[in-house]
Amino acid sequence: MIWKGALVSMGSGRRPERVAVIGVGVLGASVGWNLSRQGAEVVLIDARRPGEGVTNGSFAWVNASNKTVRKSYFDLNVAGMAAHRELATAIGPDSWWYPSGHLRWADDPAAATELLATAEMLASWGYRVEVLTGAEARRLEPALVMPGEVPVVWYPDEAWVHGRHLVGRLVDQAVAAGAGLRSGCAVRDIITGTDGGVRTVVLSDGTRLDVDIVVNAAGPSASEVAALVARQLPMRREPGVVTRVDCAPAPIGRVMHAPRIEIRPDGDASVVLHSREIDALIDTGEEVSELARMLHESARNVVPELGDSHIAETRVANRPIPADGFPSVGVVPSVPGYYEAVSHSGITLGPVIGRLLATEIVSGKTDAMLADFRPERFAVPADG
Numbered sequence: 001m002i003w004k005g006a007l008v009s010m011g012s013g014r015r016p017e018r019v020a021v022i023g024v025g026v027l028g029a030s031v032g033w034n035l036s037r038q039g040a041e042v043v044l045i046d047a048r049r050p051g052e053g054v055t056n057g058s059f060a061w062v063n064a065s066n067k068t069v070r071k072s073y074f075d076l077n078v079a080g081m082a083a084h085r086e087l088a089t090a091i092g093p094d095s096w097w098y099p100s101g102h103l104r105w106a107d108d109p110a111a112a113t114e115l116l117a118t119a120e121m122l123a124s125w126g127y128r129v130e131v132l133t134g135a136e137a138r139r140l141e142p143a144l145v146m147p148g149e150v151p152v153v154w155y156p157d158e159a160w161v162h163g164r165h166l167v168g169r170l171v172d173q174a175v176a177a178g179a180g181l182r183s184g185c186a187v188r189d190i191i192t193g194t195d196g197g198v199r200t201v202v203l204s205d206g207t208r209l210d211v212d213i214v215v216n217a218a219g220p221s222a223s224e225v226a227a228l229v230a231r232q233l234p235m236r237r238e239p240g241v242v243t244r245v246d247c248a249p250a251p252i253g254r255v256m257h258a259p260r261i262e263i264r265p266d267g268d269a270s271v272v273l274h275s276r277e278i279d280a281l282i283d284t285g286e287e288v289s290e291l292a293r294m295l296h297e298s299a300r301n302v303v304p305e306l307g308d309s310h311i312a313e314t315r316v317a318n319r320p321i322p323a324d325g326f327p328s329v330g331v332v333p334s335v336p337g338y339y340e341a342v343s344h345s346g347i348t349l350g351p352v353i354g355r356l357l358a359t360e361i362v363s364g365k366t367d368a369m370l371a372d373f374r375p376e377r378f379a380v381p382a383d384g
């Protein structure tokens with residue numbers, strides 16, 4: 001392969017830095033797009049076609065209201081929402097960016113009280129939220145069935161994203177800016193030099209690419225790619241199931257969390273369904289078609305207009321979650337030139353992680369926003 005990028009300023013001086021991004025889902029595409037804009041020599045490598053991993057099997061809700069477990073994680077997700085808005089301005093929003101807000105309600109008093117308490121805390125953190133009545137929510141979404149007096153939490157700044165279309169746009173622009181693209185080629189090996197730093201990436205077709213830097217953005221396969229440089233990246237197993245239902249026209253216009261079912265539009269003639277309760281059945285051996293049927297039934301209870309709709313596609317995907325539940329982003333100091341971009345909530349976080357990591361690679365400067373999410377927290381002790 002011929003490298004044809006520009007010179008990048010790296011810490012001590014100027015020399016060509018050749019970066020291989022391994023995995024082109026929302027995270028790899030975001031890192032690659034930002035790197036190519038900053039003049040780095042980039043090659044994007046994916047075992048399949050870009051955007052066809054978890055990014056294409058995601059509920060794809062852009063939010064921070066569900067990320068309150070740690071304030072720094074909430075802040076990163078808020079930055080993710082802002083980065084999406086900036087990206088929509090930079091690359092154009094059509095076909096991937098749907099900033100239509102999010103409705104959430106519960107049907108038992110304890111869960112409703114919890115939703116309201118979370119909303120109050122989020123408001124105190126400066127997050128935009130309103131509490132509507134069911135009747136007011138139905139003015140936004142007339143197809144919903146819910147009691148008129150139930151409290152409905154409304155997050156106007158939240159959104160959903162068409163992940164595969166977003167990845168396609170980022171990859172097209174990165175390639176137009178000079179990035180290379182190798183799709184249908186898995187990375188089989190990463191060869192390191194005597195100093196332990198990355199030197200060469202070996203692809204499944206036998207191609208060898210000499211590189212200075214690799215970015216592990218391999219989603220649920222990230223621990224296998226990490227193992228190629230003898231790094232242990234512990235990950236959780238947390239599969240999820242998402243079903244797309246065809247219905248013309250789509251009876252709802254925004255993301256919503258109803259009791260036991262999450263629904264969002266997917267273009268004008270489909271909706272996408274997800275439920276944490278149904279995810280919990282994946283490992284019980286239940287047929288995927290039965291999981292899809294249950295999702296469809298729950299959705300029809302909330303949106304009766306989905307009665308005539310039919311299930312078009314169901315995907316089961318593993319969430320790419322490092323073992324402690326938080327992202328792993330940045331350089332791994334023990335392997336010079338090896339970086340990670342691995343995260344759940346990657347749809348929300350992709351654009352901000354892409355920007356921060358590209359800046360770290362090009363300038364050597366780490367951003368304080370990533371302080372709690374550095375890869376070295378998973379370093380194996382010397383005697384381990």
Ligand SMILES: Cc1cc2nc3c(=O)[nH]c(=O)nc-3n(C[C@H](O)[C@H](O)[C@H](O)COP(=O)(O)OP(=O)(O)OC[C@H]3O[C@@H](n4cnc5c(N)ncnc54)[C@H](O)[C@@H]3O)c2cc1C
Pocket residue numbers: 022023024025026027028045046047048049050051052053054055056057058059060061062063185186187188217218219220221225239240241242274317318319320341342343344345346347348349
């Ligand atoms: C059911 C479900 C619901 C979700 N809902 C949301 C949500 O509402 N909001 C949200 O923000 N996030 C959500 N997520 C999480 C989000 O979808 C993921 O965090 C995000 O898509 C991860 O993107 P990625 O680029 O890391 O991974 P992927 O999209 O999987 O991309 C990784 C790529 O790496 C490639 N690859 C793997 N190994 C190799 C190799 N050796 N060589 C070359 N290429 C390789 C794969 O082919 C793949 O294309 C959800 C996930 C699931 C499963």
